[in-house]
Amino acid sequence: MTSERECFVYIVLPGETEFVTAARFRVSQTRDGEPVGELVYGKNYLARNNTVELDPIELRLGNDKFETARMNGVFGAIRDAMPDYWGRRVIERNAGKVGLGEFDYLMLGADDRAGALGFGLNAEPPAPRRNFNRTLDLEKLQEMAEAILNDQADDIENPHDVQQVQELMLEGTSMGGARPKAVVEDNNSLWVAKFSSPQDRWNQPRVEHAFLNLAKSCGLNVADSKIVSAAGKDVLLVRRFDRDHTEEGYRRHRMVSALTLLRSEESPAAKGDWSYILLADEIRRTSSQPEQDLKELFGRMCFNALVSNLDDHPRNHAILAKDANWRLSPAYDLTPTPSIALENRDLAMACGLHGRMANKENLLSGYGRFLLETDNARSIIDNMVEVVRSEWDACLHRAGASNKDCEAISSSLIYEGFFNEKSKD
Numbered sequence: 001m002t003s004e005r006e007c008f009v010y011i012v013l014p015g016e017t018e019f020v021t022a023a024r025f026r027v028s029q030t031r032d033g034e035p036v037g038e039l040v041y042g043k044n045y046l047a048r049n050n051t052v053e054l055d056p057i058e059l060r061l062g063n064d065k066f067e068t069a070r071m072n073g074v075f076g077a078i079r080d081a082m083p084d085y086w087g088r089r090v091i092e093r094n095a096g097k098v099g100l101g102e103f104d105y106l107m108l109g110a111d112d113r114a115g116a117l118g119f120g121l122n123a124e125p126p127a128p129r130r131n132f133n134r135t136l137d138l139e140k141l142q143e144m145a146e147a148i149l150n151d152q153a154d155d156i157e158n159p160h161d162v163q164q165v166q167e168l169m170l171e172g173t174s175m176g177g178a179r180p181k182a183v184v185e186d187n188n189s190l191w192v193a194k195f196s197s198p199q200d201r202w203n204q205p206r207v208e209h210a211f212l213n214l215a216k217s218c219g220l221n222v223a224d225s226k227i228v229s230a231a232g233k234d235v236l237l238v239r240r241f242d243r244d245h246t247e248e249g250y251r252r253h254r255m256v257s258a259l260t261l262l263r264s265e266e267s268p269a270a271k272g273d274w275s276y277i278l279l280a281d282e283i284r285r286t287s288s289q290p291e292q293d294l295k296e297l298f299g300r301m302c303f304n305a306l307v308s309n310l311d312d313h314p315r316n317h318a319i320l321a322k323d324a325n326w327r328l329s330p331a332y333d334l335t336p337t338p339s340i341a342l343e344n345r346d347l348a349m350a351c352g353l354h355g356r357m358a359n360k361e362n363l364l365s366g367y368g369r370f371l372l373e374t375d376n377a378r379s380i381i382d383n384m385v386e387v388v389r390s391e392w393d394a395c396l397h398r399a400g401a402s403n404k405d406c407e408a409i410s411s412s413l414i415y416e417g418f419f420n421e422k423s424k425d
């Protein structure tokens, strides 16, 4: 017998705040039991005068039936809107079982997903949500997150307000990533609240805040962030750039990860496709301002190498469409990776003609793919080395990181091997 699951795909169109129904998505199985995904845009949707594509890669507007046999039948743009490690963990805890199917994660994920898409079983989309967790709830959200990390969520005391937050938290988040997080509203903005975790080796919220600020000092376009404290613990709030507040509600901007742009996935076998150079080619094709975005991407790649943000995988890069046009999104999730190697460090994505090697020579080798001249590329790196060298310590202290935190991560910054010239060995 074949099993088949189906839902509607909703979208908030540019300039609007409510969902309209855009497409129908179905996952069925071949005779061999392999999942196949199908997506068809609705006729009414295509007939509107302000329709936009769900993504600029696989799902361009048209009457075609799109099919995919990859990723259990899930298209990249849909995967980007689904909960990831953390969100799945909360859903599983709530459902009381692990290893649900992809379609379950899609249906059970909260409606706070990155980008402009929504999913549901009714042809009519749901009304937009108006109540969000507040920063006031952070203390309890953090407590819940920790309990989930320790698998003790049932042990929490249950007075009235804790119960309410527990309900909100157990609804979880569809935002991706592995770290414990929730979405909160503050000051007419939505923020990704990233909690500390007992496994952290330093004050992760403050260090990430400092790294985001350091990237700003290097001239990069970075998501806004701030630190708040809840129950004596620090929480990093990163302002969501895919939501804008208006009188009528929140606008939602489409967002597609670099993983989708590269037509790749997170399996170990797919890691060979992860490349800044190939990403630059895709951005050249999709961005409405390719020169500006490619210079920015080159800068981010160099920054990641300089500060050993070695977890710069393609879900940590995205493109964003606030209107019909796609642009590189602001940078997010910048943190040092504990690393002791002084000679060689590798980024998560290939960054030059010598693969993933995080050194100046390799970074410079692919400059043309970023539409840069060689002198230009060289001066971007040289200026960044100066800024990182002179500002990292002050940046960490300004963010409230302790001396111990600074010491713990100092080996991440401008490591020796960055300046090695392999080709001259």
Ligand SMILES: Nc1ncnc2c1ncn2[C@@H]1O[C@H](COP(=O)(O)OP(=O)(O)O)[C@@H](O)[C@H]1O
Pocket: 114, 175, 176, 177, 178, 179, 180, 192, 223, 238, 239, 240, 241, 242, 315, 316, 318, 332, 333
């Ligand atoms: N400021 C932001 N605005 C919109 N989406 C964001 C923002 N920051 C992160 N995201 C989305 O949330 C996901 C998880 O956030 P991230 O900071 O990468 O968490 P983690 O450290 O757990 O990987 C990202 O992959 C991205 O899709």
Ligand SMILES: [Mg+2]
Pocket: 176, 177, 178, 315, 316, 333
């Ligand atoms: Mg991440």
